[in-house]
Amino acid sequence: MADKLRLTRDMMAARIVAEFQEGWIANLGVGMPTMCSDFLPADKFIVLHSENGLIGYGRAVPVEEAGPYVVNAGVIPVLLQDYAAILHHSDAFGVIRSGRLDVGVLGAYEVAVNGDFANWKTAVGKPGGGIGGAMDIAACAQRIFIMMEHTLRDGRPRLLKQCKLPVTAPGVVKLVMTDLGLFEPTGDGYRILEIAPGFSVDEVAALTDAPVEASPNLRDVQLS
């Protein structure tokens, strides 16, 4: 039995972008998903879109290299591809609302078995929140992939039966990449498709607040 390996954020990013298909337009949310731009599969043509109007950006670089004018949605300097264009904010969201995003990869505080997720308010009853572009992307992208730690710092699960926090959009999550594996919400629980090396399904289930069933093709997380 190999040592238990909770996936690093780099590994999670590399694994989730392997799900991207040839020709997709993808939006990478602020925070952990932003890192996906450093791991895009070299053999596929993927166009990255950001809320602030970049169409066709690439990896994050120091500001000395990118210059002071070009940042992604996380306000991180990035390079532009040779086919890039820059829109204003309203057109950038027109791309989103019109359903042109093949995928949005977003961070979350909680995911539910029915595909709900929550990522804009950190506590019930707290005033305000941080929505950014997440609600537009969640409501309108063709599919939503979530990338997040499997548990809170104190060990409590974030894959739940039902969200406790106010949702960002109902029923939209297709895949969840955590540091313990790759999951899909089934309506009743979660199907684990790939598992972090060294972990058993029971161990993962113990850290999940809903039933976890193993996919018939369950394998270790594939990191090429």
Place this chain on the structure above:
Amino acid sequence: MQTRNKVVGSFAEAVADIADGSSILIGGFGPGTPHNLIKALYEKAPKDLTLILNTAGAGSGGNGAGRVSINDLLEARMVRKVVMAFTASTHPSRTSVLEELEEAGEVEAELVPQGTLAERIRAGGAGIPAFYTPTAVGTELAQGKEHREFNGRTYLMEEAITADYAFLRAWHADEFGNLCYKGSERNFNPLMATAAHTTIAETEDILPIGSIEPEHVHTSGIFVARLVKIPADGILHVSMPFAQATPEKPGGGD
């Protein structure tokens, strides 16, 4: 009223008529933030302002001398209401100035999804009073809003936003106020330019009329009332707050 030359001599002069109770659209998403206008507004210190922009963190990048952020305006009790896509810290452990003022009942904060915010401003500038969007259907934000079905899908009605003033930052202008933006500094700026009674732009350069090819103009000068060139001792760029952050650091956009 249009004039051939919109150039104003100083930022203080550009904001001199902003009265208590004014509403102001403020452009920027990192790049494209009108730092010098925000600073001049802070120094003039009108009260009871309504500010419409992406986030209260705007203008907060780095610690350069004389830099002013929206949080400084909030702390100086100049603001009555904000309309933004981020009204709370995205970090559970942190509390922002705005959150404290909102809990104390001193500032009203209207939280709007970013695409809805952009489109409400675009609609305001385009003479469209309201529109329907699928964003936020089925969430807490949809409560109390008109729902309507089109082609089997549910949408929310959202109303346009206009304001007394807009603060923009662009790259180059000509003296008439035609603007060009560089890189991602475009963001909200062209939308806000159209949605205010009085639009004020700060730019790196102001060129003679005729210097910009008409088809390369991003914002027409008819939308711009006042234009100020950023002086040598002004704020040209700020260090970006997350530029040096390692990818391990969560958050951003605020």
